Amino acid sequence: DTEVTQTPKHLVMGMTNKKSLKCEQHMGHRAMYWYKQKAKKPPELMFVYSYEKLSINESVPSRFSPECPNSSLLNLHLHALQPEDSALYLCASSQARPADEAFFGQGTRLTVV
Amino acid sequence: DAKTTQPNSMESNEEEPVHLPCNHSTISGTDYIHWYRQLPSQGPEYVIHGLTSNVNNRMASLAIAEDRKSSTLILHRATLRDAAVYYCILKGSWGKFQFGAGTQVVVTP
Numbered sequence: 589d590t591e592v593t594q595t596p597k598h599l600v601m602g603m604t605n606k607k608s609l610k611c612e613q614h615m616g617h618r619a620m621y622w623y624k625q626k627a628k629k630p631p632e633l634m635f636v637y638s639y640e641k642l643s644i645n646e647s648v649p650s651r652f653s654p655e656c657p658n659s660s661l662l663n664l665h666l667h668a669l670q671p672e673d674s675a676l677y678l679c680a681s682s683q684a685r686p687a688d689e690a691f692f693g694q695g696t697r698l699t700v701v
Numbered sequence: 702d703a704k705t706t707q708p709n710s711m712e713s714n715e716e717e718p719v720h721l722p723c724n725h726s727t728i729s730g731t732d733y734i735h736w737y738r739q740l741p742s743q744g745p746e747y748v749i750h751g752l753t754s755n756v757n758n759r760m761a762s763l764a765i766a767e768d769r770k771s772s773t774l775i776l777h778r779a780t781l782r783d784a785a786v787y788y789c790i791l792k793g794s795w796g797k798f799q800f801g802a803g804t805q806v807v808v809t810p
Contacts, residue, residue, distance in 0.1 A: 592744075621798060630788060630800035631745065643796050678744055686733040686792045687752070692744035 590615060594679050594693035602701055603669060609696045611662040611679030617691075619684040620662040622654060625676040625695070637662060638684050669700045705789045705801040712807045719776040721804050723789030726770045732793040734765060736774045738785040739803075745788065748774065776806075784808045 592613045601607045611620065618639050623631035636644035637656040651673075653665040662679055676697050682690040706724040713719040725734065735750040749756055749763045751772075756763040762775040776783055786803040 619796065623800075630786075630803050633797065633799050636796045636798070638796055680745075680798070682798075684796070686731060686794055687750070689735065689747040689750060690737075690792075690798060692737075692746070694744045 590691060592679055592681055592691050592693035594677075594696050596696060597694070598697045598699075600699045600701060601666065601669065603671070605669075606665070606667045608666065609664040609677055609679075609698075611664075611681075611693055612660055613681040613691065614660055615681065615691065616659070617681035617683055618659060619682050620656060621680040621682075621690070622662070622664055623678040623680065625678055631678055635664075666698075669698075671700050674699045704799075705791060707787075707789055707801055707804045709802070710805040710807065712809060713776075713779045715780060715808055715810050716778045719779045719783070719806060719808075721774040721776075721787050721789075721806070722771065723773070723801075724771050725789070725791055728769050728791055729793060732791040734763070734769075734772050735790045735792050735798075736761070736763065737788045737790060737800075738783075739788070740785045745800075748787070750792070779806070779808045781808050781810065 595610045620637045622634040625631040634648045635654045640656045651668050655663040676695040678695045680690045680692045682688045736748040737745040739745045751763045764773045788800050788803040
C-alpha cells in the first residue's frame with residue numbers, strides 16, 4: 589500500500605465553523621507534512637511532523653492546528669478561518685531521511701464562505 | 702534555506718526529449734535533489750532523486766553537475782501525459798521539503 593489517503597476530498601465551511609482534515613498512511617513513514625496550495629502556485633509547506641513530534645511550523649496562523657495522534661495519522665484542525673484560507677490542502681509522508689521519496693495525497697479542496 | 706530556480710515553462714513536441722534545468726547554488730553536502738511533477742487537479746507525484754551520481758528510472762533520468770549546483774531532469778520521449786508542472790526540490794536532514802516555483806511543461810502533438 590503506497591497510498592496517502594486524505595479525507596474529505598472537498599469541504600465547504602463557514603468562518604465560524606470548526607472542522608478537521610484527516611490524512612492517513614500505512615507505509616511506516618515517520619515524517620508527515622501539511623502543505624497549502626493556491627491556484628497556479630506551488631505547494632507551501634505549513635507543518636512537518638517527525639516521529640509524531642511537531643518539528644517545523646512555518647509561521648502558520650493559530651487558526652490552523654495540526655495533530656499527529658499516531659505514526660499513521662495526521663490531522664489539521666481548522667477554526668475561524670478566513671475566505672483567503674480557501675485552497676487545496678495536501679498531506680505527504682516519507683521516511684525521515686533525505687534520500688527517501690515522499691508520497692502525496694490527492695488533497696482536500698477547502699472553501700471558506 | 703537552500704532554494705531552487707527553474708524556468709517558468711518549457712514546450713516540447715510529442716516523442717521529443719525534454720531537458721528541464723534546475724539551479725541550486727546553495728545546496729549543502731547532505732541535500733538530496735528530488736524531482737516531482739503535478740498533473741492538474743492531482744497531488745504531486747515522485748519522479749526521481751539523486752545525491753551526486755546521475756540516476757535513471759523508468760520515468761526519467763537525472764543528470765547532476767559535478768559541483769552539484771545544478772541538475773537536469775530528462776524526459777526521454779515526451780508524451781501528452783507528461784504535461785505537468787515539474788518541481789525540483791532539495792531534501793535535507795533538517796526535515797524541510799519546500800517546493801520552488803516549478804516548470805510548466807507543455808507537450809504539443
